[in-house]
Amino acid sequence: MVFILYTVLDSISTNIDERQKLGDLWFNEHLESLEDSIRDLDKELKHASLEQQGKQNSENHEDKIVPEKIKNDIETAFYRSKNDHNQCTWQTSPPTNTTFNSQQLYDSLPFDNPDGGIWTQGYDIQYNASQWTSNKKLKIILMPHSHADPGWRSTYEEYFVHAVYHILNTMIDILETNKKYKFVWAEMSFLSLWWDQATPKQLSLLKKFLKNQQLEIVTGAWVMNDEANTHYFAMLDQLIEGHQFIENKLGNITVRSGWANDPFGYSPTMAYLLQRSGIQYMAIHRVHYHIKKALAKEKRLEFLWQQTWDRTLSTRIFTHLLPFNAYDIPHTCGPDPKICCQFDFLRGRQSYKNCPWGINPVIIDEKNIQERAELLLDQYRKKAQLYRTNALFIPLGDDFRFRTIEESKLQFDNYDKLFTYINQQIHWNTHIQYGTLSDYFAQLLQEKPLTEFPSYAGDFFTYADRADHYWSGYFTSRAFFKRMNRIAESHLRHTLEKPHKCEECGYATVELSKLRRHIRTHTGEKPYSCPHCSYCSPDTFKLKRHLRVHTGERPYQCTVCKFRFTQSNSLKAHLLTHETNAQKFHCTYCPTVLTRKADLKQHMLKKHANDEDFVTCLKCDQEFTDPYVSLFLSKLLF
Numbered sequence: 001m002v003f004i005l006y007t008v009l010d011s012i013s014t015n016i017d018e019r020q021k022l023g024d025l026w027f028n029e030h031l032e033s034l035e036d037s038i039r040d041l042d043k044e045l046k047h048a049s050l051e052q053q054g055k056q057n058s059e060n061h062e063d064k065i066v067p068e069k070i071k072n073d074i075e076t077a078f079y080r081s082k083n084d085h086n087q088c089t090w091q092t093s094p095p096t097n098t099t100f101n102s103q104q105l106y107d108s109l110p111f112d113n114p115d116g117g118i119w120t121q122g123y124d125i126q127y128n129a130s131q132w133t134s135n136k137k138l139k140i141i142l143m144p145h146s147h148a149d150p151g152w153r154s155t156y157e158e159y160f161v162h163a164v165y166h167i168l169n170t171m172i173d174i175l176e177t178n179k180k181y182k183f184v185w186a187e188m189s190f191l192s193l194w195w196d197q198a199t200p201k202q203l204s205l206l207k208k209f210l211k212n213q214q215l216e217i218v219t220g221a222w223v224m225n226d227e228a229n230t231h232y233f234a235m236l237d238q239l240i241e242g243h244q245f246i247e248n249k250l251g252n253i254t255v256r257s258g259w260a261n262d263p264f265g266y267s268p269t270m271a272y273l274l275q276r277s278g279i280q281y282m283a284i285h286r287v288h289y290h291i292k293k294a295l296a297k298e299k300r301l302e303f304l305w306q307q308t309w310d311r312t313l314s315t316r317i318f319t320h321l322l323p324f325n326a327y328d329i330p331h332t333c334g335p336d337p338k339i340c341c342q343f344d345f346l347r348g349r350q351s352y353k354n355c356p357w358g359i360n361p362v363i364i365d366e367k368n369i370q371e372r373a374e375l376l377l378d379q380y381r382k383k384a385q386l387y388r389t390n391a392l393f394i395p396l397g398d399d400f401r402f403r404t405i406e407e408s409k410l411q412f413d414n415y416d417k418l419f420t421y422i423n424q425q426i427h428w429n430t431h432i433q434y435g436t437l438s439d440y441f442a443q444l445l446q447e448k449p450l451t452e453f454p455s456y457a458g459d460f461f462t463y464a465d466r467a468d469h470y471w472s473g474y475f476t477s478r479a480f481f482k483r484m485n486r487i488a489e490s491h492l493r494h495t496l497e498k499p500h501k502c503e504e505c506g507y508a509t510v511e512l513s514k515l516r517r518h519i520r521t522h523t524g525e526k527p528y529s530c531p532h533c534s535y536c537s538p539d540t541f542k543l544k545r546h547l548r549v550h551t552g553e554r555p556y557q558c559t560v561c562k563f564r565f566t567q568s569n570s571l572k573a574h575l576l577t578h579e580t581n582a583q584k585f586h587c588t589y590c591p592t593v594l595t596r597k598a599d600l601k602q603h604m605l606k607k608h609a610n611d612e613d614f615v616t617c618l619k620c621d622q623e624f625t626d627p628y629v630s631l632f633l634s635k636l637l638f
Contacts, residue, residue: 095308095309095457096306096307096308096309096310096311096457098306098454098455098456098457099300099303099454099455099456100300100454100455100456101308101456101457101458102456102457102458102459102460103458105291105294105458108294109290109291109294110290111288111290111468112468113467113468123293123296123335123382123386125335125382125383125385125386126385127381127382127384127385129381129428132390132428132429132430133429134426134429136390136429137390137429137430137431138380138381138384138390138392138429138430138431139390139391139392139430139431139432139443139447140380140392140394140430140431140432140433141391141392141393141394141433141434141435141439141440141443142394142396142415142432142433142434142435143182143184143393143394143395143396143397143434143435143436143437143439143440144181144182144183144184144396144397144402144411144412144434145183145184145185145186145259145395145396145397145401146167146171146185146397146398146399146400146401146402147186147224147261147262147327147397147398147399147400147401148163148164148167148186148187148190148399148400149262149399150187150189150190150223156189157193159190159400160190160193160194163400163403164190164193164194164400165193165194165197166403166404167400167401167402167403168185168190168191168194168198169194169202170402170403170404170405170407170408171183171185171215171402172202172205172206172209173405173408174402174405174408174409174412175205175209175214175215176205178412179212179214180433180434181214181412181434182213182214182215182216182434182435182436182439183209183214183215183216183402183436184215184216184217184218184259184436184437185215185216185217185218186217186218186219186220186221186224186259187221187222187223187224188217188220188221188222188241188242188245188246189222189223189242191245192245192249195249206250207250207251210250210253213436213438213439215436216257216436216437216438216439217246217250217253217255218255218257218258218259218436218437219239219242219255219257219258219259219260219274219279219282220239220242220243220246220253220255221238221239221241221242221243222238222239222241222242222245223238223242224259224260224261224262224263225238225263225270226263226264227260227263227265227266227267227269227270228263228264228265228267228461228474228475229474229475229482231486231489232269232273233489233493234485234489235269235270235273236273237489237492237493239273239274239277243255243277254278255277255278255279256278256279256280256281256438256441257279257280257281257282257283257436257437257438257441258274258279258281258282258283258317259282259283259437260282260283260284260285261283261284261285261286261322261327261395262285262286262327263284263286264286264463264471264474265286265287265459265460265461265462265463265471266284266286266287266459266460266461267459267460267461268305268307268308268457268458268459271305271307271317271319272307272315274317275315275316275317276315279317280317280318280441281317281318281319281320281437281438281441282305282317282318282319282320283319283320283321283322283393283437284319284320284321284322284460285321285322285326285327286463286465287321287460287463288460288462288463288464289325289464289465289466290464291460292321292323292324295321296323296386299386299387299388300454300456301320301321301322301323301386301387302318302319302320302321302387302388302444302453303318303319303321303453303454303455303456304316304317304318304319304450304453304454304455304456305317305318305319305455305456305457306455306456306457307457308457308458316455318441318450318453319456320393320440320441322395323383323386324337325337325465325466326465327395327397327398328344328397328398328399329341329343329344329396329397329398330344330355330357332394332395332396333376333379333380333383333394334378334379334380334382334383335379335382335383336379336382337357338355338357338358338359339375339376339378339379340379341355341356341357341359341360341361342355342359342360342361342362342375343361343372343376343414343418344361344398345361345363345410345411345414346401346407346410346411347360347361348360348361348362348363349410363414364414364417364418369417369418369421370421372418373418373421373422373425376418376422377422377428377430380392380394380430380432388448388452388453389444389447389448390447391440391443391444391446391447393437393440396411396415415434418432419432419433497510498510500512500514500515501515502515502518502519502522504519504522505522517538517539520538520539521538525538526538528540528542528543529543530543530546530547530550532547532550533550545566545567548566549566553566554566556568556570556571557571558571558574558575558578560575560578561578573595573596573599576595576596577595579595582595583595585597585599585600587600587603587604587607587608589604589607589608590607590608
């Protein structure tokens with residue numbers, strides 16, 4: 001996939017000179033298409049407004065659209081269908097009925113920034129230990145994981161060499177030591193690199209762990225993609241890439257759960273694509289802290305995420321939202337990170353960063369196990385109060401964790417002791433075990449059917465994690481990179497089909513609007529007239545360019561000499577005059593020197609098409625061919 005992307009970009013770069021003019025034409029055509037669409041919408045809104053008011057005719061409203069009337073038209077158009085021979089059937093209706101939606105959340109919350117941040121205020125969580133009984137135990141699923149970014153502070157390849165290769169090797173080794181150990185993996189891009197270097201024994205063990213459900217592939221996409229800027233084509237393409245790797249290398253593996261702990265906000269588009277690809281459940285994390293706290297208080301951190309346009313409930317996907325500030329161990333066991341950090345046993349080693357709250361982990365032994373187990377269980381019980389069932393999900397991991405067998409044993413050995421002790425305390429009415437994400441959702445379904453959970457419609461943007469600092473700068477940063485990405489995607493998905501053909505000359509195009517404009521070259525139709533003179537144009541782009549003759553507008557400015565131009569092509573040609581090493585093209589019939597070969601060709605056609613038949617201009621003494629004189633000089637001189 002990466003190779004294909006760079007190949008396409010290289011092709012674009014090497015052919016940019018030859019395709020420069022075509023690119024300008026392509027841009028102009030798409031601009032015209034957009035203007036046509038806006039014009040059609042303009043007409044529809046005018047028509048709807050006139051139909052609603054019934055007081056004025058279309059001539060009185062030809063050049064004006066009243067926003068208030070448009071709003072009324074939209075509101076009164078609910079459940080009303082309209083047919084037009086030139087357009088598809090459409091119908092507008094109010095949003096789907098769900099328990100809550102994003103608009104309600106944003107309207108109801110203060111989004112203030114209390115001193116010290118909202119997480120400093122904490123959760124005042126109370127519970128009664130008697131709420132759990134021998135028949136209704138607190139059932140805890142602890143999910144070991146390692147989040148691997150395919151490119152962040154290091155490159156994709158550097159992360160693999162220095163971290164991920166060792167993580168996946170360690171995962172295989174540690175799962176082999178105990179059948180009760182579990183693990184999940186999300187990024188197929190890294191698994192693909194590891195697959196090419198793994199030994200036959202490692203590959204065999206990987207398939208074995210997938211089969212006996214010690215290991216689960218979650219989401220199964222090529223990467224854990226961003227959901228704010230990414231086009232749905234890219235979302236789907238990388239999802240297909242990952243699932244094809246699974247099918248080709250791992251065989252009959254069904255991906256049932258989605259894991260997205262690190263995207264900066266969440267889009268309903270991604271939820272829809274996951275649901276349509278067969279994924280039944282998903283877990284997410286990075287949602288605005290005010291929204292998290294509000295949902296936690298109402299026990300709405302688990303919900304059925306539904307599309308706003310869905311009336312049949314066919315797009316719902318069950319979603320679990322992590323309640324606290326981060327997805328690392330200090331912020332996932334319960335509401336107090338100072339306590340939870342004491343159970344990230346890697347932080348007790350001098351080779352790794354310690355707990356920032358001042359109390360580091362200690363190795364579990366017979367002397368401290370009761371005190372340690374009670375302290376940890378208290379956090380688990382408090383976290384359970386934020387959800388509706390006795391099933392509790394606890395992620396155990398962080399960025400690039402479980403790199404070595406020593407680290408893995410440190411975590412698993414200490415949790416083994418805690419698990420055994422907690423499960424033996426019958427009066428605690430708690431059972432804790434390692435599990436995958438699907439293990440948790442299976443346990444949850446035993447507690448309560450999905451139909452009893454609230455439903456939600458909308459998105460989860462814009463993200464803020466701990467203070468009033470919104471993660472929105474990347475929406476618009478690196479604009480040229482984003483543009484290049486879109487262009488590359490268009491080449492990857494282009495089928496080269498051109499279904500709309502001209503019956504006169506065989507011209508074919510992708511868009512119907514382009515065909516309509518092309519047909520005007522045969523009919524001679526010029527529907528767009530200048531309000532200041534008799535000029536008429538077959539399209540809006542040429543009319544807009546012509547209007548600059550009357551307005552004097554010159555929107556394109558040279559960055560060197562500040563001279564301004566009415567057309568972008570003129571600016572491009574002018575910029576070449578400032579380049580000392582730019583190639584020069586000399587006319588063979590006159591002293592004219594041009595900076596572009598295309599300009600020389602136009603010059604030859606216009607002035608020297610017939611070098612034996614010249615006409616001299618009476619004002620400037622330049623010589624022109626008859627066709628040029630008849631077409632242009634007559635307009636200039638007379």
